[in-house]
Amino acid sequence: MRKAVNSQKDSQQNNKKSLTNMQMPRFKQVCVIGLGLIGASLAQAIKDNGLSExxxxxxxxxxxxxEAIQHGLLDAGSSALSDVVAGSDLIVIAVPVQAVQAVLVDIKTAMDNGQLATDCIISDVCSTKVNIIDAAKSVFGSLPTGLVPAHPIAGAENSGxxxxxxxxxxxxxVIICELPTTxxxxxxxxxxxxxxxxxxVMAMEAEHHDSILAHTSHLxxxxxxxxxxxxxxxxxxLDMFRYAAGGFRDFSRIAASDPKMWHDIFFANESAIVSALDEYGVYLQTMRQLIIDKDSTALMGLLGRAQAARRHFGHMLASTPYTDTSAMSASYNITPSNTVSGTITIPGDKSISHRSIMLGSLATGITHVTGFLEGEDAxxxxxxxxxxxxxxxxxxxxxLTIHGVGMNGLKPSKTPLYMGNSGTSMRLLSGILAAQPFDSVLTGDTSLNKRPMERVAAPLRAMGAVIQSTGHSGTAPxxxxxxxxVGKPLQGAEYDMPVASAQVKSCLLLAGLWSEGTTTVIQPEVSRDHTERMLSAFGYPVTVEGNRISVTGGGQLTGGDIAVPADISSAAFFMVAAAISQGSELTLTQVGINPTRTGIIDILKLMQADISLSNETHVGGEPVADITIRGSNLVGIEIPEHLVPLAIDEFPVLFIAASCAKGRTVLTGAKELRVKESDRIAVMAEGLRTLGIDCTVTEDGLIIEGQGTESENGEVNNSQPVFGxxxxxxxxxxxxxMSFAVxxxxxxxxxxxxxxxxxxxSFPGFAELANHIGMSIQVDSTNA
Structure with missing residues (x-):
């Protein structure tokens, strides 16, 4: 029996609804075939948004x-298409996949009878696509120009x-298959x-869609x-189900779905599902054998990679941070405070953390790392x-425990390697990957993908690397x-760096490990030497002759123990915090004082900061010490250019110190600051002016007019506010x-x-540590 019913509500109400929702109808009549969960939900969304007359x-x-007509959802409905379809300019098929061909027959009959235009848009919501296209070819002979297969990736536990x-x-x-005939x-x-x-909405070829969905949904x-x-x-x-844990309940929940629907899907997508099952069987056999063999290292590797991948792809697709998925955007609200004091431990050095992973992975044997910085970049x-x-x-x-795979043990990643916001990761990895036998793609978040990469790509090409950057400015991916x-290994080369850069130097030295002959980097000024030190710690010979650093390809790295010292770049914020505030005394324990990183200490001392070092020792080949800073009467200086590479990351907070000093501070020779996560010279100048500081941006630096004032005895008064x-x-x-927090x-x-x-x-827990020593930072997360 078939039944046709017309609603009492006319199109005026639909038009009123559409104006209310700021959507003008683009369809005269939409016909939904199948009022299950997906079909009825789409109908309700069309109605509520006024998308069809x-x-x-x-x-x-x-x-x-x-019921749908009673609720005012439909203008008409029937059990037969011919009763209601006349005049429709969009048909959405929302029936089980095995029933689609019969529906297409009814649609063709309606076209043949003149009820539908031949260019009427025909779409579906099925989770397989190749069979829908094949059915349309069978029914129509050639694909209709209005056929647009689609699949919304949405659902719910309840149906109907x-x-x-x-x-x-x-x-x-929603995946749309844009056919060439459409x-x-x-x-x-x-x-x-x-x-x-x-x-x-995203576009995808039908075959690719069916393969992807076979793995991610159907399997x-x-x-x-x-x-x-x-x-x-x-x-x-009975006991099995009575004592089933949460994992079983979560995983088996989807087995409560409609058996008929999944019966049809499994048959409709047979080829892709059988392929996915075969691949899954191989992985199951591998895991089975690892358990039988009690291969702890391999099993931990498999489980660890799976756990990390589950988090990683979520962050990568959404461009969210690794360490905080809840706070997509955050701000500091800081109440002024006058002094800081205490003894604190700073997180591990980011530069050394990066390199410990890289060299530990390429070494033979196991590397144990302590003090690793669990920040975004690392x-x-x-x-x-x-x-x-x-x-x-x-x-x-x-x-960390790193099970090294040796110099030739890396395997190609099946996806682009996502570097987040880490320029160090991308630039150093470029050198390693340029020497590998397999192709690679390096990408990052929006910010990283705007930063220059030709500075490493160009010299790597001179060694024989084949690297393609993006756009005219040579950025990632x-x-x-x-x-x-390529057919041949990299060739050792001599590169005279135009600007001192530890990242460029390290990139080329790492590439040199696989190159034929010797690779030499000549730096105009001393830059961070963590790579050279760590290569030596892993047993790889490095030759340092003044500013010439060389490695010869073909050597091996041997795993060992790496202790990562506290990061002096992170310590710099607290060093300046103590130096600019009255009555402060702060001790930072076991901070790395690598001589290529101590520019912050040297510059602050030139500004007459009260800084002392104690308990000096070596940890993992790196010198460390406790640093004590007391409130100081800072004075402005002309910063010596030879110190600039030794404090390149610390200049933002040094600008805060210069603002609190008496007199003018002049920085030159710091173009490198313009190509960091931001143009740090321009951005800091903008912020300083906002807070009332007079400063002048130059081509390669900044001039800051310090606001420090003298007290009655002629000394600089560090108790008065200098910032608004x-x-x-x-x-x-x-x-x-962090600099403006200071x-x-x-x-x-x-x-x-x-x-x-x-x-x-770079500094997880910064706000909490700052509050611990006397500052007052409130973190507000907009999506927390």
């Missing part, structure tokens, strides 16, 4: 049609008309419809059904080597062609954010700093 539906279940939700598709993906108008109009109901459902059947078949099945490096097959246990309270494709209050935009640069110690009013979520890139 009329809305009709077809469903065999008469009560669903009657009563489970419908107009918001079901909001913030979910009109552009049809594709654009369907894309508009899905975006209008809140979905994010998990199949396994869930199978696991429940397996447990239910046991003699002690975690990006860690993940990259996991992606290339290295087993890394941890991090656990700064401890970087595509690196493997040596197996204000709103600072950090441009999501972690060092900018300025609050000499501010007269509250300072608000936007974009501080990136502080976790």
């Amino acid at each position: 009329r809305l009709v539906a077809v469903d065999r279940h008469a009560p669903s049609i009657e 008309y009563h489970a419908r939700r107009a918001t079901l598709f909001a913030n979910h993906s 009109s552009i108008v049809a594709i654009d109009k369907l894309r508009w419809l899905w975006e209008a109901v809140g979905a994010s 998990p459902h199949l396994l869930a059904f199978n696991l429940v059947e397996q447990l239910a078949s046991h003699d002690d099945n 975690l990006a490096t860690l993940q990259a080597f996991r992606d290339m097959g290295v087993t890394i246990e941890g991090p656990d309270n700064g401890k 970087l595509s690196i062609t493997g040596r197996d494709t 209050g204000g709103h600072i935009i950090s441009h999501h640069d972690h060092r900018i954010a 300025a609050s110690l000499r501010a007269s009013e509250q300072i608000t700093i936007e974009g501080v979520e990136t502080v976790n890139t």
Whole structure:
């Protein structure tokens, strides 16, 4: 029996609704075939958003049609297409995949009878696509110009008309297969419809869609059904289900789905699902054998990579931080305070943390790392080597165990290596990957992908590397062609660096480990030598002759113990905090005082800061010491250019110190600051002016007019405010954010700093540690 019913509500109400929602209808009549969860939810979303002048539906279940008309959802409905379809310019098929061909037959009949235009848009919501296209070819002979196969990646535990939700598709993906036979108008109009109901639309070829969904949706459902059947078949099945833990309940939840629907999907996507099952079987056999062999290292590697990958791809796809998924945007609200005191431990050195992972992974044997910095940048490096097959246990309270794969043991990553915001990771890895036999792609977040990479790509090309950067400015993503494709190894070269840069130097030295002959880097000024020190610690010979550093290819690295000292770049914020505030005394324990990093100490001493070192020793080949800083009467200076490379990352906070000093401070020779996470010269100048400081930007530096004043005895008075209050935009640069936080110690009013979520890139826990010594920072997260 078929039944046609018309709603009492006319199109005027639809038009009124559309104006209310600021959407003009682009369809005269939409016909939804199938009022299950997806079909009814789409119908409700179309109705609520006023996207069509009329809305009709077809469903065999008469009560669903009657209720939908009663609720005012439909203008008409029936169990037969021919009763309601006339005049429709969009048909959405929302029936099980095995029923689609019969629906297409009815649609063709309606076209042949003149009820539908031949260019009517025909779409679907099925989770397989190749079979839908094949069915359309079978029915129509050639594909209709209005056919746009689609698949919304959305669902719910409950199904049927009563489970419908107009918001079901909001913030979910919809895949559209843009066939070459389909009109552009049809594709654009369907894309508009899905975006209008809140979905994010992406295009994908039908075969690729079916393969992806076979792995990510169809296979998990199949396994869930199978696991429940397996447990239910046991003699002690009651106990099995009674004592099933949360993992079983979570995984098997999807086995409560409609069996008929999944029966049809499994058959419709047979080829892709069988392929996914075969691949899964290989992985199961591998894990089975690891357990039988009690291969602890390999099993930990597999489990660790899986755990890390689960988090990593979520962060990568959403461009969110590794260390805080809840705070997509954060700010500091800082109340001025006058003094800091105490004894604190600073997190591990970021530069050394990076290199410990890189060289530990390439070494033979096991490397144990302590003091590892669990910040964004170092975690990006860690993940990259996991992606290339290295087993890394941890991090656990700064401890890592790296099972090195040797100089030739890295494997190609199946995805681009995501560096987050870490320029160090990308530039140093470029040197390593340029020498590998396989192709690689390096990418990062929006900020990193704007930063210059030709400074490493160009000299690597001179060694024979094949690297393609992006755009006219030579930015990431970087595509690196493997040596197996190139056909010959890298060649050792001599490179005279135009600007001192530890990242460029390290990149070329690392590439030199695989190069034929000797690679020599000549630096105009001394720069950080962590790479040279750590290569030596891993047993690789490095020759240092003044500013000439050389390595010869073909050697080996041997694993060992690496203790990462506290990061002097992170310590710099607290050194300046104590130096600019009255009555302060602060001790920072076991900070790395590598002579290529102590520019911050030398410059502060030239400004007459009260700094002393004690308990000097060596940890993992790096010199360390306790640093004590007391409130000081700072004076402005002309910063010696030879100290600039030794304090390149610390200049943002040194600008705060210069603002509190008496007299003018002049920085020159610091172009490197313009190509960091932000243009640190311009951004700091902007913030300083906001807080009332007079400063002048030059081509390669900054001139700051210090606001320090003399007390009655002629000494600089470090108790008076020099900064006002204000709103600072950090441009999501972690060092900018922390520097202006330090300025609050000499501010007269509250300072608000936007974009501080990136502080976790180098200094997780900065705000908490600052508050511990007497500062007053409140962290506000907009999406917490």
